[in-house]
Amino acid sequence: MTRAPSPAALGRRVLRRWERFHHRTVHLPRVGRVAEALAALVGTAESVCDVGCGDGTIAARVAAAVGATRVVGVDVALREAVAIEAAAYDGRRLPFADASFEVVLASDVLHHAADPGALLAECLRVARRAVALKDHLSFGPVSERLLWLMDVSGNAAPGVLVRGRYLGLEQWLELVAGAGGRLRRITWPLRIHDLPWRLVTRSELQFAALVEHAALRRAPEGG
Numbered sequence: 001m002t003r004a005p006s007p008a009a010l011g012r013r014v015l016r017r018w019e020r021f022h023h024r025t026v027h028l029p030r031v032g033r034v035a036e037a038l039a040a041l042v043g044t045a046e047s048v049c050d051v052g053c054g055d056g057t058i059a060a061r062v063a064a065a066v067g068a069t070r071v072v073g074v075d076v077a078l079r080e081a082v083a084i085e086a087a088a089y090d091g092r093r094l095p096f097a098d099a100s101f102e103v104v105l106a107s108d109v110l111h112h113a114a115d116p117g118a119l120l121a122e123c124l125r126v127a128r129r130a131v132a133l134k135d136h137l138s139f140g141p142v143s144e145r146l147l148w149l150m151d152v153s154g155n156a157a158p159g160v161l162v163r164g165r166y167l168g169l170e171q172w173l174e175l176v177a178g179a180g181g182r183l184r185r186i187t188w189p190l191r192i193h194d195l196p197w198r199l200v201t202r203s204e205l206q207f208a209a210l211v212e213h214a215a216l217r218r219a220p221e222g223g
Contacts, residue, residue, distance in 0.1 A: 030192050034107055035061035037187050037208040038132045042066045042103050049073070049101040051094065051123055052109030056083035059105055062132075072101070092118065099128040106133040110175075111151075111166055120179035124213060130184065134208045137188065138166035143205055150201055172209075181211040 035058045042048075045066045050059035053073025060083040063071035073086035074094060089095050091113065104127040110116040123131045136147050144166050151162045167175065176183055189203035 029194050031057050031061065033192050034058055034134050035065065037190055038062050038105060038107065038134060039065035041132045041185055041187065041208060041210040045103040045129070046070065047101045048103050048105060049096065049126060050084070050105040050107070051119070052106065052112070053082065053084065053086050055079055055081065056086060058107050059084050062105060092122070094122045094126050096126045098125055100126050102129050103127055104131045106131060108134055110135055112161060112163060117175050117178050120175065120181065120211070124179060124181050124211070129212070131181065131211045132208070133211060134190070134206070136166050136205055137172070137207050138168050146200070147205060176211055177214070180214050182214045183209060184212045185210040
C-alpha cells in the first residue's frame, strides 16, 4: 500500500511547484522587461556594476545590450550560481573606489535596503555617469499591501528580506536629491508582468529611472 506523504513533505512539494511556476511565468518575463527598460535608459556604457545582482541575468542582458565589456555584481546574499562576476558586500559600503564604473544598476534593491538613501548615494559614488534603477511606486495603503504581497511571493525562495517600505513620487524625488542625485529620465508606467498577473500587479506600480549626479544640471526627460 502506498503511503500518503506527510504534511511537511506535501508542503515542500507544493512550494517547489510554486517556485517553478513563478520562475516560468513571472521571473523570466520580468528579467527581460527590466533589462530592456534599463538598457534603454543607459544607451551605451563601457562598464556596469549591478548592486543587488541576484542571479546576474538582468545585468548580463543589460551589459550585452549597452556594449559593456566589464560587468560586475554585488549582493548581500550571494548565490552559488551567478551569470556574471559577483562578490558579497555588507549592504552599505560598496567595495569599489569612486567612479569605478560608468553606470550602476539597482533593480528592485533600494526598497529592500535598511537605508535606501545611503545606498543610492553609494551607487552614485561608484558611478561615473549615472545610476539606472528599477523600483516600485506607491499610491497609498492598498498599493503598499499589494506590493508587499508581490515582494513576499517573489523573494521567498532566495530568502531576501522584505521590509515592506514603498515610496510615492515625492518621496522618491526627495530620496534622490538627498543622495546627491538628479532625475534625468523616468519610464512610467512600466510593464513588467504578463496577463493575468498584470491585472493584479499593475504596471503603474513599476518604474525605471536614470539618476545622474546633481552637478549635471539638465532638465528631466519623460520616458
